[in-house]
Amino acid sequence: MEDPSGYEFFTPAEAIAYQEELRNRITIKELIKPIKTIAGADISYNKYSEILYAAIVMFKYPEMQVITTSTAISHTSFPYISGLLAFREVPALFIAWNNLYIKPDVLVLDGQGIAHERRTGIATHFGLLTNAVTIGSAKSRLAGKYQEPANSTFAESPMYDKDEQIGVALRSKKNCNPIYISPGHNISIPQSVDVIKNCIRGYRIPEPTRQAHLLVNKIRIEHGDNNTTQLGLFD
């Protein structure tokens, strides 16, 4: 498994070429091993800063009680480009991951898995990098067509790219927009959806990524990185 620390020096064209390579190594299949632990990961940063904060929160599954957490502060100059999110966020997340004493049986990331034009969303990319079992849980759609799921809790609708199913639009909470679930690596689509359903605790966002989001913002504020304005540009 290689080191993602050099991603910030990739050009967008190189990043896309790398995704085309990764694509050939994706494994989507039923996970046999029982899931006893699950973790959520998230990234936070200021709009005008190249400092990234990463957090992972690990839970006992399916009880969903926190076992441990890991955080990291890192830097990147790779910009946010739709479709290339992993090249911006994976390096920081990789540090937090390596700081975990024990790895979770499943990792949920905030973003797509294979529901991506080249099947290489951040969850898939990170799964291939670490050989972890990963699931993508995104708050908005990147790729794929789907019918709007019914307005009831856990209503779901498959997402397709051409004739290939790449994920599921899941109504995790009534009267809320769906979330977009897709396997990252080493797990199937139905199993990914099942696991995410078991992680819903009354909020739209599943507990693993929801708690990771709360923690990563907490450490960012504690670090003093909470400026709301871009300083010294016009006055």
Next chain:
DNA sequence: GCGACAG
């Protein structure tokens, strides 16, 4: 050519 476009 035009619209869409994870975080």
Next chain:
DNA sequence: ATCTTGTCGC
């Protein structure tokens, strides 16, 4: 991604 209070609706 982040900033940010109240407010409308189920």
